[in-house]
Amino acid sequence: MMKDFARIYIMGKEYQVPRHLTILQAIEHAGFLFVRGCGCRGGFCGACATVYRMRDSYKLKVALACQTKIEDGMYLAQIPFYPGNKAEHNIASLTPTTETLCMLYPEIMRCISCGSCSKVCPQDIKVMDYINAAIRGDYKKVVELSFDCIMCGLCATRCPAEIVHYYVALAARRIYGAHIMKKAPHLDKRLQEMKEKKFDPELEKLMRSSVEDLKKLYASRDIEP
Numbered sequence: 001m002m003k004d005f006a007r008i009y010i011m012g013k014e015y016q017v018p019r020h021l022t023i024l025q026a027i028e029h030a031g032f033l034f035v036r037g038c039g040c041r042g043g044f045c046g047a048c049a050t051v052y053r054m055r056d057s058y059k060l061k062v063a064l065a066c067q068t069k070i071e072d073g074m075y076l077a078q079i080p081f082y083p084g085n086k087a088e089h090n091i092a093s094l095t096p097t098t099e100t101l102c103m104l105y106p107e108i109m110r111c112i113s114c115g116s117c118s119k120v121c122p123q124d125i126k127v128m129d130y131i132n133a134a135i136r137g138d139y140k141k142v143v144e145l146s147f148d149c150i151m152c153g154l155c156a157t158r159c160p161a162e163i164v165h166y167y168v169a170l171a172a173r174r175i176y177g178a179h180i181m182k183k184a185p186h187l188d189k190r191l192q193e194m195k196e197k198k199f200d201p202e203l204e205k206l207m208r209s210s211v212e213d214l215k216k217l218y219a220s221r222d223i224e225p
């Protein structure tokens, strides 16, 4: 095999692909068209969760396909969708009590603290710790620990208690934002200005502009240092 190529296996079939590719690019190079399992390509959307192992190893590893370079001997399988349970709730009528998260997601009480969720997280998030914080009703801790979650869903695939961790964290962040976090006065001011249609003339002007004018405007905007 040429030294610039690596041998990988996609859904059990062997392919030889250029070594410099990411897993995502390698799968496309092999001829697959992504309908699911690919989104931003920048490590932000969590759509490209991938499970793999190396030839001659029993260990299952995980990665974001858009962020991980291929290696010779990778056996790859993508997890394009995981059917996790998402509790329905009306954020305005919820109160941030100790019981609220347990009421929405009673399965968190079945956590056996095995740590599989933290171990599998490609973002190195302390998932088990934020589930324990959710059980205690410590919203601030859940928010802080889950901040980098991109909802790839890998934690839920490994949980023996069938918790869908990222939805628990999402509910905690929403409740925290709606009921606990201090309101930002400048946001209220801006919302009021929008209600009063302060920016409508400017927006209408933009809508009437040509693409060339919009490009010039974009290039000459004030950029934060």
Ligand code: FES
Pocket (backbone or CB within 6 Å): 037, 038, 039, 040, 041, 042, 043, 044, 045, 046, 047, 048, 064, 065, 066, 067
């Ligand atoms: S495609 Fe969005 S995180 Fe990989």
